[in-house]
Amino acid sequence: MVSPKQLISIIESSLLGQTPRTAAQRIELLHAIRHSLPSLKSLLAYPPPKPSDRAEVQSKEVRLPDVGSIPLDDQDVQIALKLSEDLHLNEINCVRLLISANQEWGLLGREPVEIFRLAAGLWYTERRDILTSIYMMLRAVVLDQGLEADLIADIQRNLEDLLHSGLRQRLINLTKELHREEPTGFGGPSSERYILDSRGALVERKAVISRERIILGHCLVLSILVERASPKDVKDMFSVLKDCAKEFGVSTDPLQHQITYSLLFSLVIAILSDALSAITDKVPVLSHDASFRREFKDIVR
Numbered sequence: 495m496v497s498p499k500q501l502i503s504i505i506e507s508s509l510l511g512q513t514p515r516t517a518a519q520r521i522e523l524l525h526a527i528r529h530s531l532p533s534l535k536s537l538l539a540y541p542p543p544k545p546s547d548r549a550e551v552q553s554k555e556v557r558l559p560d561v562g563s564i565p566l567d568d569q570d571v572q573i574a575l576k577l578s579e580d581l582h583l584n585e586i587n588c589v590r591l592l593i594s595a596n597q598e599w600g601l602l603g604r605e606p607v608e609i610f611r612l613a614a615g616l617w618y619t620e621r622r623d624i625l626t627s628i629y630m631m632l633r634a635v636v637l638d639q640g641l642e643a644d645l646i647a648d649i650q651r652n653l654e655d656l657l658h659s660g661l662r663q664r665l666i667n668l669t670k671e672l673h674r675e676e677p678t679g680f681g682g683p684s685s686e687r688y689i690l691d692s693r694g695a696l697v698e699r700k701a702v703i704s705r706e707r708i709i710l711g712h713c714l715v716l717s718i719l720v721e722r723a724s725p726k727d728v729k730d731m732f733s734v735l736k737d738c739a740k741e742f743g744v745s746t747d748p749l750q751h752q753i754t755y756s757l758l759f760s761l762v763i764a765i766l767s768d769a770l771s772a773i774t775d776k777v778p779v780l781s782h783d784a785s786f787r788r789e790f791k792d793i794v795r
Contacts, residue, residue, distance in 0.1 A: 498623035541584035582677035611690040632716035704749040711756025723764035725786035
């Protein structure tokens, strides 16, 4: 299993380096991508809270398969349950977050709110690494970065596999879901507003989520240049675009504007690339679909 941190490190060293890739680098890159496909396909989908796991955490002793029995004190339990509630995460996974935060930062003597923010920050760093990995793969295929043709072909095959498995729908749905004021998005009314990032800097959770949505938008644009959008993709993109456009005239947030533009560009590229298609094995999909033309006219009105 390749961790998100390892994946982004391997991709950066393989795709952003100035010197030609060695055979060992290319093998390591493709191995890392293949072993990360399950987490890339599920894209930011994490096990939700579970009553039995909550009860196990409340018992102050959690058994982890790869670690063994972990004793917890009252503060550990309180923070783990708070993480679960604020982030809609499984309680056992929240204990793992606390363990990782202790390994990364050392938690002895820190205040509970600081420990919470450090653990949450690690989780958001993992999410960013996964999203950035997909973005860099898409960018490598779409833009000419001087990479070897056979390496690009291998990366493109993996991307096409991801897109055929529903990655684009996941990109679209996440762009919408993360905008909600609930645990899976910006957070509910009682959620902690701040986290501590990988540098230990205090940042607003809402800003972190907005930047995730920007990366999602960039991935969406590039994905259409790798694999053309389906009628459902186009209708769903337009639906999310309408939601974002409602705030465009009243919001002064440049991040929100970037997200809206990404959706607009995705939609325009999808329609134009389909209309201009002249490749025999890639005939127009949207313009030849009578039901799509009718339905899309209805939703645009």
